[in-house]
Amino acid sequence: MLQSWKKRSGRSYQALGRRLELSHSTVHRFCTGKQLPQDAAQVERLAAALGADRQEAEILRGVWRLAREAPPARPDAAPPPSPSPSPDELPHDDLPRDIADFTGRAEELGALLKAGGTPSGVWTVDGMAGVGKTTLVLHAAHQLKEGYPDGRIFLDLHGHTAGVAPMPASDALKALLSAAGVPEEGIPAEAGRRASLWRSALARRRMLIVLDNAVDAEQVMPLLPGATPSLMMITSRARLVDLDGTGTITLGELSAEDALAMFMKIADAGPPADLGDAEETVRLCGYLPLAIRIVTARLRHRLSWTPGHLNEKLRQEHRRLAELQAGSRSVIAAFSTSYGKLGGPARRMFRLLGLIPGVDVGLAGAAALTGQPVEAAEPLLEQLIQAHLLQRPSADRYRFHDLVRDYARAVLAEQEQQEHRQAALGRIVEHYLRIADHAAELIEPSRRPNPLTGPVAAPALRLADRREAICWLERELPNLIAAIESAAAGGLLVHTWQLARSLWHFFLLRGDTRDWIHTHRLALSAVQLLGDREGEAETLKNLGVAYWLSDDREGAIALHHQALVLDCWNGDPVGQAKTLTHLGYIHHRAGEYAVAADHFLLSVMLYREVDDPVGGNRGLSGLGDSLRRMGRAERAMPYLLEALSLSRSAADPWGEIQARTAVALAHLEAGEAGLACRHLVRALELSRLLGDRLSESTVRTALGATWLEVGDAGMARRHFTRALTLSRQSGDRWGQTEASAGLKAARTRQG
Known part of the structure; x- marks a missing residue:
C-alpha cells in the first residue's frame, strides 16, 4: 500500500526523508513493511508526506494499530518475501575499493576505528605525498561502513591533482548534497545556504563521508557537519591546523x-x-x-x-x-604538485634547501642559505612543513625525507642559476665556518685564528663556554663534515681547509681519527691548490697527529717533516715550535727519548723567543718526561714543575693535565705514591671537565699504575679497564697497548 502511495506521490525516498526529518533508508523500511513508525504522530506525518487523503490516512492508522497489536512472528517462521529495492532506493555508497595488501599503520588505523564507535566526529589525516593517507582512510572506511547505514560518500577535492584546479567549496557542497539525495532543483545557488542545507541533511543521518585530497583548511571549512551521528574523514598534504575540534593524524613514512x-x-x-x-x-x-x-x-x-x-x-x-x-604513477609527479602549490619565496627556500650539507639544518643555517634574516626565513620554513615538504624533528631543526631531498636537488639544478647555487653554498659553508671557528677558540683559546674569508661578522650563534662549544660540535659534526665535502666539491678551497682546521682540536679530544684524516686530506688538497704555504704547514702537522694516533708513525713523521720545511720557509717560529713539539711526542711514544728530548728542547727555545707560555709549557712537559725516562730524574723535575706553573698561570687546562701527569709519574718513580695520586686526581678532574677522552685514558692508566704500586689491584683494575675503553673509543692504539698491559698486571696481582 505505502509503496503504491509513494509511486503516486512521485517523491524519492531521499525527498520523503527530508520532509519527515528521517534518513531515506528509514523511510524505505517503513514503505516495505520492515519497520513500523514509532508513534501515531509519525504515522500522520508519513501519510501527509505520501499525499494520502483523510480516508487513506484513517486506513493507515488502523493498519498501524493492528500491526502493533499482532503477536511477534515465530523465530522459525520464514519471513515474507520483499521486493528488491531499486538502485535509487539503496543507500548512497561510492567508496573506492579497499586494497588487500594494506600493511602496518596499526596505531593510526586503531584511532580511526575507535572514532567510528563515537556518536560523531571529524578526523583529518595529513602527510607528505605518497605516504598512504587515502589508503589508510579507505581501509578504515570499509571496516566502518556497516555502522553507517544512511550512506557512504567519497569526494576527491583535487587539492593536489596535476592539471586540475582544487574544487571550490561551493561545488563540493553541491556534490555532497546530491550524494545525500537532494535533487538538483532543491540545491540553493548560494554557497552559504548550501552549507546550511548540508548540515541539516546530516543532522539525523548516520553517514560516513571521506573528503580526499583537500588543498587547505579554507576549502574544507564550509563542508564540516554540525551536530550529527555521522563521521567525516579528510585527507590532505597540508596540515589543516585551522580546523578546530577535529582529531588529527599525521602520517610519516613506514617503519x-x-x-x-x-x-x-x-x-x-x-x-x-x-x-x-x-x-x-x-x-x-x-x-x-x-x-x-x-x-x-x-x-x-x-x-x-x-x-x-x-x-x-x-x-x-x-x-x-x-x-x-x-x-601513471610517479614520485616526481606527486612531489611536483605539492611544490607547485607554494608561493615563489617558499619555492626558492625549498630549492636552496637542496644544498643542505648533511642530514639537517638549524633555523640560522637555513636563513644563511637563502641570504635572509631569521625572521623572514622562519615563515617560509613553516610553509614547507605545513605542506609536508620538510620535516621538523626537533625545535629549530629541519630536514628532508630522502626522496624529497632528491627532488629538491633536481628542481634546484633545473630552476636555479649556477651562480645563485654557488652563492648559496658559500653562505651556508661560511655560516658553519664562523660558528666552528668560534667553538674552536673556546676549546683552545691559544690557537691562532683563521685568516678572514670575508668581512668581519659575528657568528650566527654565540656559544657560552667550552662545554657548550663541544656540545654544538658533537651535534653538528655530521653536517660540518658534509660542509667540508661540499666546499671541496664546489671549489670553495679556503672554506674547505679552514673549516677542517677549526675541527682539529675537537678531533684530538675525541680521538676520531677516521673523520679527522678524511677532512684533513680534503683540506690538504685545497690548501695546496691555493698555494697557501702557511695553511699547508698547519694542515700537514694536524693531519700528521691523526696519522700518529692511528698508528701510522712513519706517515706522521713524514708529514711533520714536510710541515717543518714549510714553517722554516715561511719564517714562522710558532709553527716550527708546534711541529717540533708534535715530533717530540711521536718519538717519545716510540721510546726514542733522546731524540724526543732534542725536539722538545728546540721547541721550548722557540716558544721562549716568541713569549708563548702555552706552547712552552707543553714542550717543557715533554722534555721533562723524556729526561725522566732516560734516567735523569734530577734534571727532569725542574722542567716539569716549570711546565705546571706556566700552564696554571696561562689558564691552559690541557697543558696542566700533561704537566700533572708527568709530575705524578716522576713522584711515583721516586716512591712518592701519595703525591702522585694527588696530581693524577686533579688531572682526571680536568680531563673529564674538558671532555678529553685521550687525556683521560692516559691519566687513568697512570692512576692504575699508582694503585698497583700501593697494592690495591682492584682499584688499579678499574682504572685500567676504563682507560682501555676510552682508548678504544678514541682510536688510540698506543693507549690501548698501555692500558691492556696494566690490566693484565692487575689481574695477575689479584690472582
Missing part, C-alpha cells in the same frame, strides 16, 4: 619492518634469496608506500629483474626519482 612486509605482500612472493636486497630496496624508497608500490610493480613486470638489480639503479641519487615511476 622499516612494515615497509619490508608491504614489499613482500605486494610482490606476492616468499622471502628473496637475499633478504638484505629487499631491505635495501625499501630503504632506498625512503620507506614511502608510493615508491614501494612503484618498484614492486616494476619488478612484477620485469621477471628477470631482482631487488639487487633494481638497487643498483636506485643507489644512483641523480637517477633514483626517474626509476620511481610506473605507468
Whole structure:
C-alpha cells in the first residue's frame, strides 16, 4: 500500500526523508513493511508526506494499530518475501575499493576505528605525498561502513591533482548534497545556504563521508557537519591546523619492518634469496608506500629483474626519482604538485634547501642559505612543513625525507642559476665556518685564528663556554663534515681547509681519527691548490697527529717533516715550535727519548723567543718526561714543575693535565705514591671537565699504575679497564697497548 502511495506521490525516498526529518533508508523500511513508525504522530506525518487523503490516512492508522497489536512472528517462521529495492532506493555508497595488501599503520588505523564507535566526529589525516593517507582512510572506511547505514560518500577535492584546479567549496557542497539525495532543483545557488542545507541533511543521518585530497583548511571549512551521528574523514598534504575540534593524524613514512612486509605482500612472493636486497630496496624508497608500490610493480613486470638489480639503479641519487615511476604513477609527479602549490619565496627556500650539507639544518643555517634574516626565513620554513615538504624533528631543526631531498636537488639544478647555487653554498659553508671557528677558540683559546674569508661578522650563534662549544660540535659534526665535502666539491678551497682546521682540536679530544684524516686530506688538497704555504704547514702537522694516533708513525713523521720545511720557509717560529713539539711526542711514544728530548728542547727555545707560555709549557712537559725516562730524574723535575706553573698561570687546562701527569709519574718513580695520586686526581678532574677522552685514558692508566704500586689491584683494575675503553673509543692504539698491559698486571696481582 505505502509503496503504491509513494509511486503516486512521485517523491524519492531521499525527498520523503527530508520532509519527515528521517534518513531515506528509514523511510524505505517503513514503505516495505520492515519497520513500523514509532508513534501515531509519525504515522500522520508519513501519510501527509505520501499525499494520502483523510480516508487513506484513517486506513493507515488502523493498519498501524493492528500491526502493533499482532503477536511477534515465530523465530522459525520464514519471513515474507520483499521486493528488491531499486538502485535509487539503496543507500548512497561510492567508496573506492579497499586494497588487500594494506600493511602496518596499526596505531593510526586503531584511532580511526575507535572514532567510528563515537556518536560523531571529524578526523583529518595529513602527510607528505605518497605516504598512504587515502589508503589508510579507505581501509578504515570499509571496516566502518556497516555502522553507517544512511550512506557512504567519497569526494576527491583535487587539492593536489596535476592539471586540475582544487574544487571550490561551493561545488563540493553541491556534490555532497546530491550524494545525500537532494535533487538538483532543491540545491540553493548560494554557497552559504548550501552549507546550511548540508548540515541539516546530516543532522539525523548516520553517514560516513571521506573528503580526499583537500588543498587547505579554507576549502574544507564550509563542508564540516554540525551536530550529527555521522563521521567525516579528510585527507590532505597540508596540515589543516585551522580546523578546530577535529582529531588529527599525521602520517610519516613506514617503519622499516612494515615497509619490508608491504614489499613482500605486494610482490606476492616468499622471502628473496637475499633478504638484505629487499631491505635495501625499501630503504632506498625512503620507506614511502608510493615508491614501494612503484618498484614492486616494476619488478612484477620485469621477471628477470631482482631487488639487487633494481638497487643498483636506485643507489644512483641523480637517477633514483626517474626509476620511481610506473605507468601513471610517479614520485616526481606527486612531489611536483605539492611544490607547485607554494608561493615563489617558499619555492626558492625549498630549492636552496637542496644544498643542505648533511642530514639537517638549524633555523640560522637555513636563513644563511637563502641570504635572509631569521625572521623572514622562519615563515617560509613553516610553509614547507605545513605542506609536508620538510620535516621538523626537533625545535629549530629541519630536514628532508630522502626522496624529497632528491627532488629538491633536481628542481634546484633545473630552476636555479649556477651562480645563485654557488652563492648559496658559500653562505651556508661560511655560516658553519664562523660558528666552528668560534667553538674552536673556546676549546683552545691559544690557537691562532683563521685568516678572514670575508668581512668581519659575528657568528650566527654565540656559544657560552667550552662545554657548550663541544656540545654544538658533537651535534653538528655530521653536517660540518658534509660542509667540508661540499666546499671541496664546489671549489670553495679556503672554506674547505679552514673549516677542517677549526675541527682539529675537537678531533684530538675525541680521538676520531677516521673523520679527522678524511677532512684533513680534503683540506690538504685545497690548501695546496691555493698555494697557501702557511695553511699547508698547519694542515700537514694536524693531519700528521691523526696519522700518529692511528698508528701510522712513519706517515706522521713524514708529514711533520714536510710541515717543518714549510714553517722554516715561511719564517714562522710558532709553527716550527708546534711541529717540533708534535715530533717530540711521536718519538717519545716510540721510546726514542733522546731524540724526543732534542725536539722538545728546540721547541721550548722557540716558544721562549716568541713569549708563548702555552706552547712552552707543553714542550717543557715533554722534555721533562723524556729526561725522566732516560734516567735523569734530577734534571727532569725542574722542567716539569716549570711546565705546571706556566700552564696554571696561562689558564691552559690541557697543558696542566700533561704537566700533572708527568709530575705524578716522576713522584711515583721516586716512591712518592701519595703525591702522585694527588696530581693524577686533579688531572682526571680536568680531563673529564674538558671532555678529553685521550687525556683521560692516559691519566687513568697512570692512576692504575699508582694503585698497583700501593697494592690495591682492584682499584688499579678499574682504572685500567676504563682507560682501555676510552682508548678504544678514541682510536688510540698506543693507549690501548698501555692500558691492556696494566690490566693484565692487575689481574695477575689479584690472582
